[in-house]
C-alpha cells in the first residue's frame with residue numbers, strides 16, 4: 001500500500017469565510033509523486049503538471065488536487081462528506097498504485113476542453129431534457145466534469161453516433177485511458 005498513514009484536516013476555505021462548503025486535506029507521510037503519472041493516465045480530464053508534481057482533477061462538483069505529500073478536495077456540503085470524499089481519494093491512489101503494472105504512465109499535461117468546444121458538439125435545441133435551461137449550460141457542466149454525456153438523451157438518438165464518439169473522445173482525452 002502506497003499511503004498507509006495520513007492526517008486529515010477538514011476546513012472552510014479562507015476565500016469563502018462563512019460559506020457552508022467544506023474542504024479536506026490529507027497530509028501524507030509518503031511521497032506519492034511516482035503515482036501521479038498513473039493517475040494522469042487513468043482519470044478523465046485530469047491535468048498533470050510534472051514540474052510541480054501536481055495533478056488536479058474534477059470529480060462531480062469537487063475540485064481535487066494531488067501533490068507529493070498532500071491530497072485535497074473541496075466543495076463538500078458538510079464535514080462528513082468532505083472526509084468521506086478525501087478517504088475515497090486516498091483509496092483511489094492506493095488502488096491505482098497497486099494496478100500500475102497494468103497502466104501506461106502518462107507524463108504529458110493535457111488541457112481540458114473549453115465549454116465552447118463541447119457546446120459545438122451538442123444538439124443546440126435547448127430541449128431541457130438534461131435538466132439544464134440551455135445546451136450551453138449543459139456544456140459548461142460537461143466541461144467541468146459535473147455531468148456526463150448520458151445526461152443528454154438527444155445524443156443517443158439515431159444518427160448521433162459520430163457526434164457522441166467525438167464528444168466522448170474530447171472529454172475523456174482518449175490517449176489517457178489505460
Ligand code: SF4
Nearest residue numbers: 126127128130135152
Ligand atoms: S438534453 Fe441535450 S439537446 Fe437538450 S438541452 Fe440538454 S444538452 Fe441540449
